[in-house]
Amino acid sequence: MRLSKLGHSPLTISALGLGCMGMSEFYTSESEAESVATIHRALDLGVNFLDTADVYGRGDNEELVGRAIKGQRDQVVLATKFGQVRDEEGRFTGVNGRPEYVRKACEASLRRLQVETIDLYYQHRVDRSVPIEETVGAMSRLVEVGKIRHLGLSEAAPATLRRAHGTYPISALQTEYSLWSRDPEEQILPVCAELGITFVAYSPLGRGFLTGRFKRYEDLAPDDWRRNHPRFQGENFEKNLELVRRVEQIAAKKSWKPSQLALAWVLAQSEAIVPIPGTTNRAHLEENLAAMELPLTLHDLAQLNEAAPQGAAAGDRYAEAAMKAVNG
Numbered sequence: 001m002r003l004s005k006l007g008h009s010p011l012t013i014s015a016l017g018l019g020c021m022g023m024s025e026f027y028t029s030e031s032e033a034e035s036v037a038t039i040h041r042a043l044d045l046g047v048n049f050l051d052t053a054d055v056y057g058r059g060d061n062e063e064l065v066g067r068a069i070k071g072q073r074d075q076v077v078l079a080t081k082f083g084q085v086r087d088e089e090g091r092f093t094g095v096n097g098r099p100e101y102v103r104k105a106c107e108a109s110l111r112r113l114q115v116e117t118i119d120l121y122y123q124h125r126v127d128r129s130v131p132i133e134e135t136v137g138a139m140s141r142l143v144e145v146g147k148i149r150h151l152g153l154s155e156a157a158p159a160t161l162r163r164a165h166g167t168y169p170i171s172a173l174q175t176e177y178s179l180w181s182r183d184p185e186e187q188i189l190p191v192c193a194e195l196g197i198t199f200v201a202y203s204p205l206g207r208g209f210l211t212g213r214f215k216r217y218e219d220l221a222p223d224d225w226r227r228n229h230p231r232f233q234g235e236n237f238e239k240n241l242e243l244v245r246r247v248e249q250i251a252a253k254k255s256w257k258p259s260q261l262a263l264a265w266v267l268a269q270s271e272a273i274v275p276i277p278g279t280t281n282r283a284h285l286e287e288n289l290a291a292m293e294l295p296l297t298l299h300d301l302a303q304l305n306e307a308a309p310q311g312a313a314a315g316d317r318y319a320e321a322a323m324k325a326v327n328g
Contacts, residue, residue, distance in 0.1 A: 097127025098108025126328030
């Protein structure tokens with residue numbers, strides 16, 4: 001397993017992590033038993049970087065991950081997040097970055113994960129009503145008392161990232177990045193490189209679209225959250241399908257799966273970029289890991305840049321309300 005240094009920390013993480021969100025919510029999931037088996041298989045294959053959040057399944061995902069890593073805690077670099085708030089019906093009600101909430105959320109995550117310390121603790125979305133210095137200051141105090149080891153932010157704007165890093169070293173920034181979400185290339189990636197911050201790419205397979213699995217809107221299960229995603233709807237779906245077909249054509253020439261080509265592309269951008277594809281079964285996990293051994297030539301990269309240039313995807317990354325919370 002290739003390893004990558006985690007930002008401003010002594011930790012090394014697998015160059016490909018595992019996003020656990022879909023094991024509990026949003027997408028049509030496999031059984032919990034298969035999800036746990038997938039985590040165990042990932043650990044067996046050298047994946048040590050697991051990603052969850054308190055908001056996934058309203059805590060259920062943290063509990064699942066906690067059960068899965070019991071007895072193997074020393075093999076895991078455990079990342080979770082706080083800040084997005086949901087009501088009892090599961091509706092998203094806002095973002096909370098107030099210092100008193102930071103500690104409360106951390107204590108709750110520790111209980112659900114059944115661990116004493118969180119290796120990487122992210123603010124999931126920036127609370128624009130609270131100075132980032134106050135939120136990060138509260139996070140740093142959790143480091144002092146041993147509740148967490150290192151700090152991260154998710155979907156933070158470059159200026160916010162600089163201010164946060166000036167308050168306490170930020171080890172990772174997590175933002176969506178893939179062949180159909182290349183926005184970070186303009187400002188975010190250069191700032192991360194300048195400050196020595198690891199960039200964690202979530203949804204590196206375009207929420208599954210870049211796998212080539214979806215040919216029609218009806219291929220999405222009735223309860224699949226992606227049915228409400230702008231890029232999976234109407235004309236956007238058809239336009240994005242054309243993008244996927246171009247990726248599939250390049251992959252077919254190399255006898256690769258489009259998902260593997262998409263992951264290989266992310267991995268080829270920088271050793272400081274760590275993708276965390278999510279999956280709920282062992283077969284897809286092993287397909288994803290195989291992408292680490294697939295070399296891309298300069299010609300391949302040029303073809304992909306032409307097939308999926310910046311701004312090629314149709315539709316926003318989230319619905320309108322959720323878009324207001326990104327790039328904070």
